[in-house]
Amino acid sequence: MTSNLLLQVENVGIQFGGLKAVQNVNMHMNKGELVGLIGPNGAGKTTTFNMLTGVYQPTEGVITFDGKNLKGLKPYQVTKLGISRTFQNIRLFKDLSVLDNVKVANHNLAKHSILSSIFRLPNHFKGEEKMDRESIEFLKIFGLDVYKDELAKNLPYGMQRRLEIARALAAKPQLLLLDEPAAGMNPQETHHLMELIAFIRKEFDLTILLIEHDMHLVMGICERIYVLDHGQLIADGTPEEIRNNPKVIEAYLGEEVIE
Amino acid sequence: MKKSKAFWVYIIFALVIYTIVQVMISGGTLDLYYQNILIQMCINIMLAVSLHIVIGITGQFSIGHAGFMAVGAYFSAIATMNLGLPFFVALIIGAVAAGFAGLLVGIPTLRLKGDYLAIATLGFAEIIRIVFLNIDYVGGAAGMVVTNMTTWTFAFVGVVLTIFVIANFTNSRHGRGAIAIREDEIAADAMGINTTYYKVVAFTIGAIFAGLAGGIYSHNFFIIQPTTFNFLKSFDILIYVVLGGLGSLSGSVIAAIFLTIVSAYLSNFPETRMIIYSLVLILVMLYRPTGLMGTKEITHLFKFGKKGGSKV
Numbered sequence: 001m002t003s004n005l006l007l008q009v010e011n012v013g014i015q016f017g018g019l020k021a022v023q024n025v026n027m028h029m030n031k032g033e034l035v036g037l038i039g040p041n042g043a044g045k046t047t048t049f050n051m052l053t054g055v056y057q058p059t060e061g062v063i064t065f066d067g068k069n070l071k072g073l074k075p076y077q078v079t080k081l082g083i084s085r086t087f088q089n090i091r092l093f094k095d096l097s098v099l100d101n102v103k104v105a106n107h108n109l110a111k112h113s114i115l116s117s118i119f120r121l122p123n124h125f126k127g128e129e130k131m132d133r134e135s136i137e138f139l140k141i142f143g144l145d146v147y148k149d150e151l152a153k154n155l156p157y158g159m160q161r162r163l164e165i166a167r168a169l170a171a172k173p174q175l176l177l178l179d180e181p182a183a184g185m186n187p188q189e190t191h192h193l194m195e196l197i198a199f200i201r202k203e204f205d206l207t208i209l210l211i212e213h214d215m216h217l218v219m220g221i222c223e224r225i226y227v228l229d230h231g232q233l234i235a236d237g238t239p240e241e242i243r244n245n246p247k248v249i250e251a252y253l254g255e256e257v258i259e
Numbered sequence: 260m261k262k263s264k265a266f267w268v269y270i271i272f273a274l275v276i277y278t279i280v281q282v283m284i285s286g287g288t289l290d291l292y293y294q295n296i297l298i299q300m301c302i303n304i305m306l307a308v309s310l311h312i313v314i315g316i317t318g319q320f321s322i323g324h325a326g327f328m329a330v331g332a333y334f335s336a337i338a339t340m341n342l343g344l345p346f347f348v349a350l351i352i353g354a355v356a357a358g359f360a361g362l363l364v365g366i367p368t369l370r371l372k373g374d375y376l377a378i379a380t381l382g383f384a385e386i387i388r389i390v391f392l393n394i395d396y397v398g399g400a401a402g403m404v405v406t407n408m409t410t411w412t413f414a415f416v417g418v419v420l421t422i423f424v425i426a427n428f429t430n431s432r433h434g435r436g437a438i439a440i441r442e443d444e445i446a447a448d449a450m451g452i453n454t455t456y457y458k459v460v461a462f463t464i465g466a467i468f469a470g471l472a473g474g475i476y477s478h479n480f481f482i483i484q485p486t487t488f489n490f491l492k493s494f495d496i497l498i499y500v501v502l503g504g505l506g507s508l509s510g511s512v513i514a515a516i517f518l519t520i521v522s523a524y525l526s527n528f529p530e531t532r533m534i535i536y537s538l539v540l541i542l543v544m545l546y547r548p549t550g551l552m553g554t555k556e557i558t559h560l561f562k563f564g565k566k567g568g569s570k571v
Contacts, residue, residue, distance in 0.1 A: 076448050103435055108451050114433050117428060127432065
């Protein structure tokens, strides 16, 4: 059981000035799990993501990923360890092509040095070709390979969301954090996204943590769910348990699930 | 292979330009006045392209570029005049010294963003200038006498080298990392790009070539003075980059050529020179608000809608 543990969050909290945005959060994720993180607006979900990825340093508590303490690591170092993410408000590299967006995330796959690039040594061509090949594979999975030379900003919204996931995957994560992947999608697109998440999880042997407001999606695919409210964890359990947890219903779900 | 073909096209293109101008110089068509304008043009192109990698590619708004030019100018001048080293070696010394200065300035200042970075780099450039102003070894305010050694060949090779290195850097995983920082620093960081590292690298490469340009500049006139490298010079370089289109290497080259010609032509009208020069800038920015080239490269125009990307 313990060897299966991928992520452990112990008593983590963060304080901005006098405001305790998140406190006493305890979470764990086993390899291969698909876990949801839900909560009303402002509950601290994205703040938790930011602490997991090194954007914020928690003011208290310990985060352990794959046996390593994440304390003091910068976001790019956390990414190298194997945690990758998407953003709530899409953060693509707008003026880069779709392919280049993925290639940026593929950055650490090739090892050619700056000098070999400047003088166009064989290493440069080998590395860049490898990146090209792999990046196109990722685009194919998401059905984006036909748009590879399009600028990212010219893609329709749903595809931008998909490209963000493709880009996050290209960073070769073990743990993928999805911040509201279905935001702004219609039911059909959401359904498609659910299938896609299930597929990449199997294909890449991923552990996934997702923040989502779409209860249909969360209840549909997550095996366990954590519920945050006012910066504190108020419940965790299977979708069934969460659905019937009075505290959760009071804090957040309300009528939607009762109906 | 397609990529190496582009490389040879670039080399041949450069050789053709070089030969044409060289023949015109030997044939006497281009007298010293025009030769001087051409060298000035080369220096401006180098400065523009070396700032382009900082502002256009990495998106770090630095307005102290003249400071690194000054370092290159003075160090290479010291190498030739006081140490008696060959010009070629002196240029390398100037470039390395400027690169080192870029590294020193870059590491603390590149933590800053936007306006704050601009002010900090401006400050550092002024510090560099004041330091030279107060060192008697290099002549202080009176300036330093330098023999004229720059030839069209040196200037042109400098340009080719600058464009070659910076274009190749841009079209690689490293350049993509730098562009990702320009596009969205938080996302770049989250995708595994060491943002601080690439900012400092881009800044240092920019400083190296500004230093090279400075070395060529200092040996083109007979004297160098600290006032030449004040913040107005930095703004001149900034104007090339912005006018050419942020993010376009060919744009900054074209803007540098265009503005060198405009200002050379306007030297016939000293009283109205700055007024007309400013009007030209205002007009260009009104009609081409994203700069002459936008973010496009001139090579995109010849690809007929086929895939863009790698240039050299």
